Amino acid sequence: MNKGRLYLIPVPLGQTPAAAVLPAPVRACAQRLRNFVAENAKSARAFLKSLPSDWPLQEIEIHELNDHTAASELPRLLAPLLAGRDLGLISEAGCPAVADPGAALVALAHREAIQVIPLVGPSSILLALMGSGLGGQCFTFHGYLPSATQEREKRLRELEKQSRQEQSTQIFIETPYRNRQMLESLFRTCAPNTRICVATDLTLDSEQIRTRPVAEWQRQPLPEISRRPTVFLLQG
Template sequence: MDDRQDGNRGYMIGQAAFGARPLEPALYVVATPIGNLGDITIRALETLAAADIVACEDTRVTRVLLDRYGIKRRTTAYHEHNADEAGPRLVEAIASGRSVALVSDAGTPLVSDPGYRLVEQAIEAGLRVVPIPGASALLAALTASGLPSDAFLFAGFLPSKSGQRRTRLEELRAVPATLVFYESPRRLDECLASMVEVLGDRPAAIGRELTKTFEEMRRAPLSALAAHYADADTPKGEVVICVGPPIAREMEAAEDIDALLLSLAEEMGSSRAAGEAARMTGGRKADLYRRLMDLKADGD
């Protein structure tokens, strides 16, 4: 794997040409634009122009960016389907003195893509890993959502199957932070309906096609968003969902139910305690039983 191309370390901004100095051997994790190619950073351009190897999720997508800025480096594929073979080769290249720039199709690598495996392998080999920060869809949506950003949890993609999706949302229901999800536009209506059912009618926001020509930020309670997308045509483009943290009374209610479950469990078996709590609160016995098991495990 010889992709040094020492005579082509440069990039263009408009009509101005700039040179880029060779990089030290390392894995450079480079954030790229999530839509608008003007969102690239100068440091990212310098890194991509100087790297011995540019490893891409999709070489065709990255080539559009490189061509925009006159970067002539060769690219090599690194994605979930070839990570087992490509990863060791890239680590070996760094160990032999080369620099590798890792990019995803859009945004910051490792966020919902397999790049973490390569970082893990590089660290295990004692190699340097250098972050080159920049665009991120989850942060772009969060900052424009109008929801609390002092504490947030990125939960990635929810499971596609309804039962598994509900279970995951139940796990996140009491998290005292804004929740951020990625979702396929084809499943958006189903996902929002599950969120209303499990999380309640919290403030929320949906970012779509962020930084692109038809960018949209829609802010409303979850129930209103669910109703809108249930009636609308399937939206186009990448979707980010931000859901506000549980309101105080929801958190208090959860704490009260925990106390009720533990109190009942002192007097009867777990299954019966969950059933009695379901009768008293209107909750589902299966959910309450699972919560009781978690409480007991935490208390061990």
Template sequence: MAVDAAPVETWLPRETMSVASGLTHWITENAKSTRAFLKRVEVAVGIAAPVQGHHITELPRAAHKKGDHTPQADSDAQARELLAPALHGHDIGLVSEAGMPAIADPGSAVVRAAHAMGLRVVPLTGPVSLMLALAASGLNGQNFAFVGYVPQEATERGKRVRELEALALKTGQTQILIETPYRNTALLQALLQNLHPHTRLAVCCAMSLPHQVSRSALVSDWKRAQGLLSGLPLDAPAVFLLGR
């Protein structure tokens, strides 16, 4: 759940805020930002207890760095420990720094553990930049794949970009990529250098935020029309999509 200057009700549905307002136990990427989120929920709809009285437990650092989507004994055991309060009757909220937990963010191990422990799993809706970007791209939304990050090394990155392009052009499957904001410019340059002129490229920045920008055009147009790059906030979180 991204924290932004806009009121929380502008980007979270009322029902999601209502559920959040009743929780006092949380599993999160970052306790500080979760407290800030709770303060904003408190202003909007109220919360069940003062923020300092909430039980907020951070996911292990390994889940941040390497993800937890691949089942492993250690991560699944840790997730079970995090969910222990649920066995004593406490509902627990899973919060990510941005987007939605377990989708391009850690949290999968917690969800797996919840199912294994017989706990009810209820996903709550909110802004998910991957889907917002796909909707704004003009690319195929019936067949798509989120492929995460591409290699940082130039040769390997170029090779991977061309592989993804070949798949997209052959099958029609839109390929969705992300990068850390400080490497967004380098990724965009690599895409323009390695993609064919007739491939469509969309770049969607700061999705769900007031200054969001989405641009979609053929690579040949990206190279020719400087206006496509003008005002593109590449220092913000961005989603890159390519296809036909």
């Protein structure tokens, strides 16, 4: 029996309509599939309903894969593929398997010689880098930094040093309700000439991408980004 194909299906960031950020072939692929693995089943169904899917939602099978999923559960998520049916992998927002638990399923699919097909769509990390004006030839994404102030600022000093040594852009995110604390740490810790980009609400109508040296940021009120999805970038 031929194996199915694993499609990596991006979804919009926030409430942006799918047609505004996803090419027609990507939407058509998601519409025709009946089997999915998603970080959150509820939001995945909302996405499929917005397309809308070619199938009644009650006939679509969605299994969850998130940070609480044990490694021992991954093989059963591949069952549709091993039975010859195509499967879609959906993240909570943006591109699956990028800063996302779906990467574990993709790795297992490769071990099972299953064809993996990534589809085009929005990635907040790459969109922030593209819009920042910072170096795009060499960059590193670090995910979340420590939440405690002292540890966070120690890590920021390390990233700034790394950026100078490697001539690289350092990219990271924060839980939205701690965005203000991240800004305060950045402007308190980094050198005056270090450039900081704050990219907020990417692809939404309220999108803002601002890049300035720390010295210039310090002369202005902190931007209002509390509880708004934001990507931070620095280059020393």
